[in-house]
Amino acid sequence: MTSDGGSGGGGKSDGGGGARRPSGRERAAEARRRQAAADRRRKQLIIGGVVLVVVVLAVLIGVLVQHNTSENNKAKRNAYGAGQPFAAPTGVSSNPATQADPGGIVYGKPEAKVTVEVNEDVRCPFCKIAETLFGAINKEYADAGKAKIQYHLVDLIDRVGGGQGSLVGGATLACAADAGQAQFIAFHDLMFKNQPDEKDDAYGNIDTVLNLAGQVPDLRTATFDACGRTGRYAAWIKANYDWLSKKLGGSVGTPDIYIDGTPVLLKDTAAVPAAQQQADYRAVLDAAVAKQG
Structure with missing residues (x-):
């Protein structure tokens, strides 16, 4: 008696071999997870942007302060002795002393x-x-x-x-x-x-x-x-x-x-x-x- 063993393998099955579709609850949880991740990234970008702005402002303020300090120092230096003609102290080595040869x-x-x-x-x-x-x-x-x-x-x-x-x-x-x-x-x-x-x-x-x-x-x-x-x-x-x-x-x-x-x-x-x-x-x-x- 010949057995028809191969015939059973060719049939279709309604078993669990196919992919299971996620439930509505699972889809909602995944959406919430993705939204939370997006929120975190957005928050990090905002914080990073704020930090960058603060750093840039600090640098600009530092440059401005340094510039103003430099300008103030320059103004003070220019003010000291302003209006005084060139003159050399008593007993310098150059005679006569000039701006080109001021002497010591x-x-x-x-x-x-x-x-x-x-x-x-x-x-x-x-x-x-x-x-x-x-x-x-x-x-x-x-x-x-x-x-x-x-x-x-x-x-x-x-x-x-x-x-x-x-x-x-x-x-x-x-x-x-x-x-x-x-x-x-x-x-x-x-x-x-x-x-x-x-x-x-x-x-x-x-x-x-x-x-x-x-x-x-x-x-x-x-x-x-x-x-x-x-x-x-x-x-x-x-x-x-x-x-x-x-x-x-x-x-x-x-x-x-x-x-x-x-x-x-x-x-x-x-x-x-x-x-x-x-x-x-x-x-x-x-x-x-x-x-x-």
Whole structure:
């Protein structure tokens, strides 16, 4: 008896092999899930947009504040000494002093054969280090008549970092030269000893500078105060910067020191100890003195 086993497999079945259609409840749940996901994305986009707007506004406000601060500093710098004709303090190295050749304030005997040229900024922290290392040596050689020091005061920090302390402080220090070499060098050393942080424009306040000058005997007079307050030597400070910029090919750095034209480089005391730098400095000075006879 032959079995017809293949015939059963060809028939159709109403079993569970077909896909089940989701119920209305399930479709509603899926719709709610999709809507919630869309709401979350929309909320994230809104928050992201708000954050972006806040960041952009903060940047714009920062730029505006920085611009306004810069403009205010520039206005103050331009106002200090405005209307004052170019003038050089007493005893500068150039005779006559001009804006193109403003000269440096001389400490020591003008006839001394060796010249130490010091270009510095009263706000410059590296200038303070240089004064700490070499200032007393310069004074020693100048007092002995072996060399004369020419101080060229510039307003570098004001120009690159804002403020007016380099200009106000430097110009008022220049006023001290009118009182005499002793008063000038005493006030010079005092300003560097009490130098504020580079970001602190304390020397931009003329009262702060004049109060400091009060510690120097025989310096605070009505004439000195008027010189500082009116910015009599502000144009001289700016001219010194321009003179140094031209000398260095447009790239100004302070301190910039020369002994009879030989540059002296300030080195990191961690790499070259202070005592070694001072010994090297003396050696250059001694060689210059010996050469001049």
